[in-house]
Amino acid sequence: MSKEPDYNAIGAATDEEYYRSMEAEALRHEGESLPNANENFFAAGTSAAHRYGILYQGEFETPSDGTAQAVRLHASALAATGVPLILRSFSGVVVNAQGVAEPVHVAGMPPEVEKEVGHLLSTDIAEFRPVIKHVVIRSAEHCRQLLMPRGAIPLDADNVVEQMAMRDGIYSNTIVYSVWERDRIDPGIAQHLARVKQCWVPCSHNQRMLVASGVPENNVHVVSHPYRDDDLIHVCTKRPADYHKGWRRFYSIGRWEPRKGFGNLISAFLTAFKPEDKVSLTIKYSGTGQWPGYEKPQDLEMLAAFSGAADNGWTYDSLRERVTVLDGRLKRSMIVKLHHENNIYVSASHGEAWGIPAFEAKLAGNALVYVPYGGIADFATDNDIAVPYQLGPVDPSYRWEHGSQWAAYEQSALVEGLRRAQVPETFERPPSFEKRFSMAAVGAQMRELVQAALPPEARHQAG
Numbered sequence: 301m302s303k304e305p306d307y308n309a310i311g312a313a314t315d316e317e318y319y320r321s322m323e324a325e326a327l328r329h330e331g332e333s334l335p336n337a338n339e340n341f342f343a344a345g346t347s348a349a350h351r352y353g354i355l356y357q358g359e360f361e362t363p364s365d366g367t368a369q370a371v372r373l374h375a376s377a378l379a380a381t382g383v384p385l386i387l388r389s390f391s392g393v394v395v396n397a398q399g400v401a402e403p404v405h406v407a408g409m410p411p412e413v414e415k416e417v418g419h420l421l422s423t424d425i426a427e428f429r430p431v432i433k434h435v436v437i438r439s440a441e442h443c444r445q446l447l448m449p450r451g452a453i454p455l456d457a458d459n460v461v462e463q464m465a466m467r468d469g470i471y472s473n474t475i476v477y478s479v480w481e482r483d484r485i486d487p488g489i490a491q492h493l494a495r496v497k498q499c500w501v502p503c504s505h506n507q508r509m510l511v512a513s514g515v516p517e518n519n520v521h522v523v524s525h526p527y528r529d530d531d532l533i534h535v536c537t538k539r540p541a542d543y544h545k546g547w548r549r550f551y552s553i554g555r556w557e558p559r560k561g562f563g564n565l566i567s568a569f570l571t572a573f574k575p576e577d578k579v580s581l582t583i584k585y586s587g588t589g590q591w592p593g594y595e596k597p598q599d600l601e602m603l604a605a606f607s608g609a610a611d612n613g614w615t616y617d618s619l620r621e622r623v624t625v626l627d628g629r630l631k632r633s634m635i636v637k638l639h640h641e642n643n644i645y646v647s648a649s650h651g652e653a654w655g656i657p658a659f660e661a662k663l664a665g666n667a668l669v670y671v672p673y674g675g676i677a678d679f680a681t682d683n684d685i686a687v688p689y690q691l692g693p694v695d696p697s698y699r700w701e702h703g704s705q706w707a708a709y710e711q712s713a714l715v716e717g718l719r720r721a722q723v724p725e726t727f728e729r730p731p732s733f734e735k736r737f738s739m740a741a742v743g744a745q746m747r748e749l750v751q752a753a754l755p756p757e758a759r760h761q762a763g
Contacts, residue, residue, distance in 0.1 A: 353384030353425030354750060358434035358477075360387060360417060361394035363410050364586075364629045366656045367479075370502075370525055371434045372417050374477070377526050377743035379420055383750060386428075387420040390435065390446075397629045399587050412632065430497055430753045434477040440488025447474060447492060471495040475753060477523065479653030480506050481559060481674060482694055482704040490514040497753045502654040503675035521749055524678065525654045526742035527663055527733070532636040536664035539727045544643055547578045548723055550669075551642035553635070553657035554649070556585040558594050558695040559706070561648035561671075566623070568648070568714040570609040575618035584626040584638060591697050639664040643723045648687075648714055650694075651706040652676050659737075665727030669717045673707035679737065681730055687717045 356378070358371035371387075379385040392404040394413075409418075437443045453466045476493060477500040485493075490513045493499050499515055500523040501507050511517045527533070550569065554560045562583055573579045609619070630638075635657075639645075645661035647670040652658070654675035658668060668684035670676045680686065692708025694700050735741055 350384040350423070350425045352427055352429045352754065353386065353423060354378065355425075355428035355431045356385055356387050356420075356434065357390055357431065358387075359390055359393065361389060361392065361404055361409065361413055363412050363632070364635070365395060366654075367434075367436055368413075369656060370654070372413070373526050373528065373739070374434065374523070374742070374746065375420055376417060376528075377739045378746045378750065379743075380739060381743045381747040383747055384423055384425050385420060386423040386425055387417055395629075399629070428473075429755055430473045430475050430750065432475045432477060432500075437476075437478045437489060440486045440492070443476075443489050443492045446476075447471065447496070472497055475500060475749075477501070480509055481649075481651030481653055482700055482706050483509060483691060484701055484704050485510070485513045486701050487514065494519070498749060500749070503678045505674050505677065506653055522678075523746060523749070524737055524742055525656060525659060525675075526737055526739045527659070528739055531663070532633060533639060533660050533663045534729070535636070536640045536666075537727050537729055539640065539665075541726050543727075544723060546723075547580065548644055548721065549580050549582070549642040550644045550646050550718065550721075551582040551584070551638055552646045552648070553584045553638065555587045557587075558591055558697060559650050560585075561650060563594065564711065564714060565646055565648040568711060568718055569623070570612060570614055570619075571711070572715045572718040574612045575614060575622065580622045580624070580642075582624040582626065582638065582642060584630065584635075586627065586629050591695075594697075635660075636664075639666065643667065643727075644669060644721045646718070647671060647676055649674075650708065663729050663733070665724060665729060667721055667724050669714075669721045671707050671709055679730075679733070683724070685717045685721050687713050689713070 356371070356375040358367070358375075359365075360368045360371040360375070362368045375385060375387050389404070393401045394404050394407050394410060395401050396407060433446055435446060437446070447470060448467065452470065453463050455463070474496045475498045476496050479502055490510070493510065493515045496519070499510060499520045501510065501520060502523065502525055504522055507520050507522050510520045552560075552562065552565055554562075556562055562585060565583070566581070569579075569581045639661055644667045645658050647655055647658045647668070649655070649671055650673065652674035655670075658670060658676050659679055661668060662679055662681070668676070668680050670680060670684065670686060671689050672680065672686045673689060677686075687709050689707040689709040691705040694704045694706050
């Protein structure tokens with residue numbers, strides 16, 4: 301995956317001579333493409349100017365997938381700081397609008413993904429230092445395979461010491477970025493993460509959880525989800541204050557699964573309000589999966605079966621008018637339309653590592669009702685409604701760590717949260733977001749962390 305520099309091409313016989321030749325090359329181009337003649341690693345120069353750069357790995361091809369979005373945004377934020385970076389997929393799979401995974405070479409790279417990160421797919425870098433693996437880790441074995449893929453270390457019974465050194469080298473050259481929605485991780489995962497160069501997580505809850513699970517505190521860093529300044533989402537802040545005419549329009553976005561709590565949300569909405577109230581609820585979901593005892597709503601007649609509906613006067617017609625359930629993956633413009641047409645985002649989730657739709661709701665200037673277990677607590681504001689919770693058992697369908705827990709809350713607490721929620725007086729992005737979550741802010745933090753992870757010789761060049 302890496303290659304040695306071509307010393308012969310530049311007449312250099314050693315690393316030292318190579319670095320000196322690079323510095324001389326930088327001096328020749330000072331004021332042009334290389335902004336600092338003393339930099340080599342961070343220079344934004346022409347091809348073959350990079351002795352070191354970043355290999356950023358993750359499944360980034362699916363336009364609307366949350367993890368794919370995070371990979372694209374973080375890779376773009378780091379590259380924008382001038383760090384040479386090449387983006388690579390683990391398996392090259394894109395999920396289409398029907399939820400079917402297809403190889404990229406068959407389906408083709410979605411044009412919106414190509415437009416966003418196409419320029420990151422062909423950087424010319426001599427060696428990758430470090431490698432960033434951005435992925436949702438499923439198990440200790442999955443973590444091991446990510447770090448030590450088949451063929452990474454040749455098996456040779458006569459060279460055990462050399463193999464151990466190669467394994468240590470892989471650990472010391474790897475940054476792992478992952479997300480977690482429970483209160484603990486498998487000891488095997490913690491053992492792997494304790495050996496890698498750095499662990500990046502999206503929120504302070506994840507950081508506390510990893511440290512409590514045995515990962516060294518100085519290895520774990522919170523790298524928040526960034527936003528793009530040119531994203532369509534910002535048009536939502538142009539809405540006039542009376543855009544919704546006094547209506548509270550609740551909405552939520554995500555996969556239909558037990559963790560997201562859409563069943564809880566529908567039940568709470570029908571319990572909290574009556575048909576004569578100026579309220580509505582929209583849920584956009586995708587990828588129902590196989591969850592025993594947690595079927596997706598087939599139509600509004602099924603919604604009427606949720607507790608509180610009949611008692612509060614809800615009928616089939618009133619449900620059809622006020623409750624909308626959208627199934628399937630939507631283009632970015634349609635997701636933005638949801639943020640524009642509604643004003644109170646609800647996360648009834650039992651755990652969120654970040655909560656991208658909730659974050660985008662804040663970028664749109666909307667209010668939140670949320671369960672504060674995970675990343676949403678890092679960006680919610682004082683005017684948002686936090687639903688009280690306690691820890692309870694994870695749904696066994698997830699097959700997570702034995703004894704693992706997530707947020708458990710009373711239905712009545714969510715009902716009360718919905719009733720208390722109010723439409724913002726003005727639709728504005730919180731003023732603190734630019735310094736905390738902009739591409740420039742997150743990219744600068746990533747660059748500092750990457751610089752600390754460089755090998756000594758490259759760190760010297762980047763200083």
